[in-house]
Amino acid sequence: MNRENPLLSLLPFVGVVGLILVWYIGVWIRIVDPVLLPTPHSTAAALWKGMMGGTLYHDFLRTVSRTLIAIALAAATAIPLGILLGANERLYRSVEFIIEFFRSTPASALFPLFLVIFGVGDKTKIYVAAFGAALVILFNVAYGVMNARKTRILAAKVMGASRWVIMRDVVLWESMPQTFVGLRNGVSLALVIVVVAEMFIGSVDGLGHRVFEAQQLFEMPDMYAAIFAAGALGYGLNVILLRIEKRFIHWSGK
Amino acid sequence: MAPANLRLLEPTPLANAFPGPAGAERPHITIRGLCKRFQGVTIYDQFDLDVPRGKFVSVFGPNGCGKSTLINMIAGLIPCDAGEILFDGKTLAQTKIGYVFQNYREALFPWLSAFANIEYPLKLMGVGKAERREKVQALVDHMGVKIDLALYPYEMSGGQQQLVSIMRALVVDPEVLFLDEPFSALDYEMNLFMREQLQRLFVETGTTMVLVSHDLEEAVYLADYVLLLSRRPGRIADYPCVPMPRPRDGQTLSDPAFVALKGHCLDIFQREVRR
Numbered sequence: 218m219n220r221e222n223p224l225l226s227l228l229p230f231v232g233v234v235g236l237i238l239v240w241y242i243g244v245w246i247r248i249v250d251p252v253l254l255p256t257p258h259s260t261a262a263a264l265w266k267g268m269m270g271g272t273l274y275h276d277f278l279r280t281v282s283r284t285l286i287a288i289a290l291a292a293a294t295a296i297p298l299g300i301l302l303g304a305n306e307r308l309y310r311s312v313e314f315i316i317e318f319f320r321s322t323p324a325s326a327l328f329p330l331f332l333v334i335f336g337v338g339d340k341t342k343i344y345v346a347a348f349g350a351a352l353v354i355l356f357n358v359a360y361g362v363m364n365a366r367k368t369r370i371l372a373a374k375v376m377g378a379s380r381w382v383i384m385r386d387v388v389l390w391e392s393m394p395q396t397f398v399g400l401r402n403g404v405s406l407a408l409v410i411v412v413v414a415e416m417f418i419g420s421v422d423g424l425g426h427r428v429f430e431a432q433q434l435f436e437m438p439d440m441y442a443a444i445f446a447a448g449a450l451g452y453g454l455n456v457i458l459l460r461i462e463k464r465f466i467h468w469s470g471k
Numbered sequence: 472m473a474p475a476n477l478r479l480l481e482p483t484p485l486a487n488a489f490p491g492p493a494g495a496e497r498p499h500i501t502i503r504g505l506c507k508r509f510q511g512v513t514i515y516d517q518f519d520l521d522v523p524r525g526k527f528v529s530v531f532g533p534n535g536c537g538k539s540t541l542i543n544m545i546a547g548l549i550p551c552d553a554g555e556i557l558f559d560g561k562t563l564a565q566t567k568i569g570y571v572f573q574n575y576r577e578a579l580f581p582w583l584s585a586f587a588n589i590e591y592p593l594k595l596m597g598v599g600k601a602e603r604r605e606k607v608q609a610l611v612d613h614m615g616v617k618i619d620l621a622l623y624p625y626e627m628s629g630g631q632q633q634l635v636s637i638m639r640a641l642v643v644d645p646e647v648l649f650l651d652e653p654f655s656a657l658d659y660e661m662n663l664f665m666r667e668q669l670q671r672l673f674v675e676t677g678t679t680m681v682l683v684s685h686d687l688e689e690a691v692y693l694a695d696y697v698l699l700l701s702r703r704p705g706r707i708a709d710y711p712c713v714p715m716p717r718p719r720d721g722q723t724l725s726d727p728a729f730v731a732l733k734g735h736c737l738d739i740f741q742r743e744v745r746r
Binding site for chain 2: 224271334366367368369371372373374375378382386387390467468471
């Protein structure tokens with residue numbers, strides 16, 4: 218609550234209300250064909266019905282699980298590797314180009330390749346997302362380790378800490394804020410890749426599939442509902458990670 | 472007419488034959504033939520120095536003359552190219568030292584509470600948990616510090632953070648305490664307060680202390696001996712004794728002998744700057 222004026226705490230809702238108003242006006246003046254733009258309340262109804270035991274809920278859970286598995290795989294490989302590379306700057310420099318190259322390659326461009334290797338099942342979607350996220354995490358962890366504050370390392374050294382102890386007690390902690398930046402970016406990217414992958418031939422569920430199918434069947438309220446569900450998922454994952462970060466990486470930015 | 476005790480302050484010949492201060496007792500740290508080049512610039516060439524035991528030595532000199540480089544080499548933070556540094560005949564590895572950095576914000580561990588920061592060096596030494604608690608508590612009581620040590624460093628004021636740094640350095644009972652411009656990031660009021668704290672700790676523990684300072688008043692006020700360095704390559708420009716009795720206080724600052732000594736140091740400093 219804002220102490221000066223309690224109304225100020227309502228500010229974040231102004232944009233939302235404004236958007237809904239504009240939407241209604243758009244529907245009302247028929248800015249586009251009503252078939253393409255359903256009313257906000259019919260979209261909300263579709264979202265509610267879909268999430269309360271409808272197929273949308275099932276698709277939502279499938280996308281969540283794929284994204285989480287992908288990010289878990291990515292973190293499990295990229296964090297240790299990032300620490301190793303960051304601790305040996307020469308090693309990092311020698312593979313930097315490869316990391317930068319594939320980090321800059323749109324992961325969706327690799328999708329056909331992964332399809333050939335892993336087939337049309339779940340694996341492909343998860344692996345492509347994990348691959349994309351892993352590079353982002355790897356890059357951030359390595360830089361977090363390399364940019365550990367010199368003074369802190371010297372402080373531990375002068376107290377008699379060995380190289381290994383400095384790594385464990387100082388550098389690892391120093392790299393954590395940057396690691397979390399990588400994790401948050403990685404989660405966003407993994408979600409994007411998973412949703413795109415779900416739109417491909419052979420997919421039977423997931424939010425991407427839902428959006429695509431609703432569009433094909435011209436079920437516009439369902440399509441908008443699925444889009445909003447995907448948005449809520451992305452936003453929610455980011456908020457959760459920010460919460461965890463604030464709790465455990467309490468010193469970040471201070 | 473200069474007071475008798477100021478005769479020591481006449482610039483001494485720089486033969487480096489006797490690198491300790493005149494009339495000083497047994498040296499604690501002996502430095503012989505120290506050489507350091509950095510990016511083609513000679514910072515020290517065959518540098519000799521004695522730091523007397525249980526005394527407070529302030530290092531003062533022109534910008535870039537290698538004040539910090541000197542104590543960093545003694546403390547083993549940066550390697551020297553040649554020469555020998557011994558602590559009572561022992562090597563650095565055999566000696567317990569403490570080091571207080573100028574930038575406390577970057578020297579403390581922000582993921583640890585103040586208490587955990589202070590006990591960390593004990594943990595490194597393998598001291599058990601109960602004993603660590605006891606030691607930190609004893610130090611806190613001794614210093615009469617009224618800081619909530621459960622706080623994280625970033626929740627504290629600059630002065631409090633630097634006090635925590637000093638306690639972290641002192642908790643292992645070091646033989647020598649190095650301080651690299653420890654108070655230069657603090658405001659003047661805090662600076663004066665911290666000087667008193669440091670002086671009290673020095674008097675009570677008798678630890679050999681080496682302070683790098685860019686504040687001449689602070690350097691002379693705290694010191695038993697002021698090590699005045701020349702422009703690089705570093706030599707001892709002078710190494711006068713500060714005979715004012717301890718505990719010193721605000722009055723000391725206006726004591727004519729203190730003022731004269733400070734003036735003498737300033738003269739040497741300016742002579743070195745103009746060289």
